Amino acid sequence: MSESMIEVRGLSKKFCHNLKRSLWYGVKDIGSELIGSKKERNTLRKDEFWALKDVDFDIKRGELFGLIGPNGAGKTTLLKLLSGIIKPDQGEIIVRGKLQALIALGAGFNPILTGRENIYVNGAVLGFSKTEMDQLIEEIQDFSEIGDFLDMPVRSYSSGMHVRLGFSVAVNLRPDILLVDEVLAVGDAAFKRKARNKMMELLHSGISVLFVSHSLALITSLTSQCMYLKRGLVEAIGPSETVTSQYLNDSLIEYKATESTPEYYMTSAYLTTPEFIVENVLFFDDTGNICNEFSSFDDLKIRFEFRCKKPMENISFALSIRDQVNDVIISSSKLSNLKQSLSGSVAIECTIIRNNLREGWYHLGFYAADLYGPLYKSHSVSSFKILGDMATIEKSVSSLGYVIMDTQWHTE
Known part of the structure; x- marks a missing residue:
């Protein structure tokens, strides 16, 4: 049986609609955690809602796994949980190997540091040694096509240069697991083609990929298995063709479509x-x-x-x-x-x-x-x-x- 690179069991995360109450709940939870008395809550407090509830899935080594759902379904929350940006309220996440997320490209760059320094910092966060980064730095620089700007502070970059460097770092660090969230359109037309070619190379290199997209054609063509989230719940999980068909059918109901032409x-x-x-x-x-x-x-x-x-x-x-x-x-x-x-x-x-x-x-x-x-x-x-x-x-x-x-x- 193929090894699971990501295992998710009973994953749940709740948020609060009211900002002040959310801050108060946060302070109480931190205090409870510090004194060791925090317990998993299966009930919602006032103004709270489940962004994700009881989510279970596995991603095998080398598998291309799709994630679909309408806006507000919980897709971004799931990616943040997998990336370790936020903590779950319930459940377990097991990640085996180096994980890289192509979500907000360049969001973690320090504007005071140069592009080169930010590349080394990103590599260190992912567990790469300086020697390993020395071997990758030239490839990242060539792919980003920002030239001498690599040794200038990131705050002097244009938005396009910022995104290009972020994409270059993400795809050239060769992770074991890649989280992709609608980032195939970056930079100018020439760089977009280059970015798509690089993505296709990664998708066929044997790494595990969680691919989030609103394009059902891409999901169906690129992934073998797919999960459909709706209001934080798993509506379906299985072969991509079957799951995307269910999503389309649900969308028709939402739009009050009939058998005749809408x-x-x-x-x-x-x-x-x-x-x-x-x-x-x-x-x-x-x-x-x-x-x-x-x-x-x-x-x-x-x-x-x-x-x-x-x-x-x-x-x-x-x-x-x-x-x-x-x-x-x-x-x-x-x-x-x-x-x-x-x-x-x-x-x-x-x-x-x-x-x-x-x-x-x-x-x-x-x-x-x-x-x-x-x-x-x-x-x-x-x-x-x-x-x-x-x-x-x-x-x-x-x-x-x-x-x-x-x-x-x-x-x-």
Whole structure:
């Protein structure tokens, strides 16, 4: 059996809504702890609430473990408990190995010290010797790309330099356990690519990872097991596809969605011009029949029918697909760019090859523009449903990509 790098049993943490009362409770608890009479409290005092209650889970060596849940679910509290920033009120946390948290990048830097000195301090906190840090310092400096600023006080850094150095320190100290909380978008565009590549390298290097994200596509693709927190309680824990599906279903209930298209998406186009009118949007299955229900991995053909009231040239088109909670799953600006003049009734078709969408409703957005600006723009010109689940999808970065191809053009 694989060794558990993190074991959590009966973990609970409570907070107080009232600041003054919270301070008073803190003083009383510290006093009780000093005289050795503090007891675990299973009941709440006035204005207290459970931020986490009876949480149990394990993360094995080399496992990528996901954590999802709405805002206020207790995700940040759990990360702080695992990092040792705050103490639990009940339960036990066992951590085996060096743990590094990519949460608030650079938050622990001393502004008076130089970047180099802060790197050594961070390494010492994690248990690295000076000799070990001497071997890593050049790699950290090169990755951060801050050059000679490494020997200047951190207080003189721009916010971007501060974050870049924090990320570089976190990912290059080679921890046994990594806590990642939505930090894949740091720095400028070039550094973002570099940061994502480094993260993928870490994720495949055999370290244990707890990955927190609101992107269910990333969670499903990168992690094998997942835990869903809601109001401090564990709603589900298990295979990522199953748990994220439950989270989506719960989100639909929260938004009072029904089997039909939600009222939010039935609104008309929010940008249109009198000369360009979308008359119909149709979906076709593999046999050419019109339908709006498909299975995962089916080819999904979409036909847009519109009318140009006057000749138009150089029209470009794009589409987007949003899931049940309005997250953009597909966004393409490369659907087409027609050079010929269009007038009258026009139909365009495109095919999404072997869609890898999970079960549920999806909403199709459509965009058209010419050289003078937008002609039509809507988040939801139509909707379709995917049947089945994602259990058979291979976990790879490539599963995040969606290919739009076989586009055909017809002028009627």
